[in-house]
Amino acid sequence: MEGTGKLYYGIKEVADLFGINASKLRYYEKEFPTLQPKKNRSGDRVYTQADIDHLTEILDLIDRQKYTLPGAREFLKEREARRRENARYIAKLQKIKSFMEKMRAGLDLPQPPPSDSVSESE
Structure with missing residues (x-):
């Protein structure tokens, strides 16, 4: 469904895409709290591309x-926990890098002598 230009897909379209019936999609919504498609004003489920990608992963x-x-469910839960932990590590490392760059910029390092473009043999 990627590349169709649509932002939202109805439950029938999604069910047809995966070759399952709509009741199975509703069942998976109950079984997987991370799969929660939005509902439009009339109460019909509308799936985004992110919902479809997540459903693809679940069905796989x-x-x-x-x-x-x-x-x-446990696999997806643990993977999300690992992603959050990795994001925390990355944020800490970025702070350390920034601090180290400031420290390096603040050091008075001796400058190399300017190189003469004229050789001594002239």
């Missing part, structure tokens, strides 16, 4: 990699 874990539903 269940169908191809043969995870159980609780196993797939």
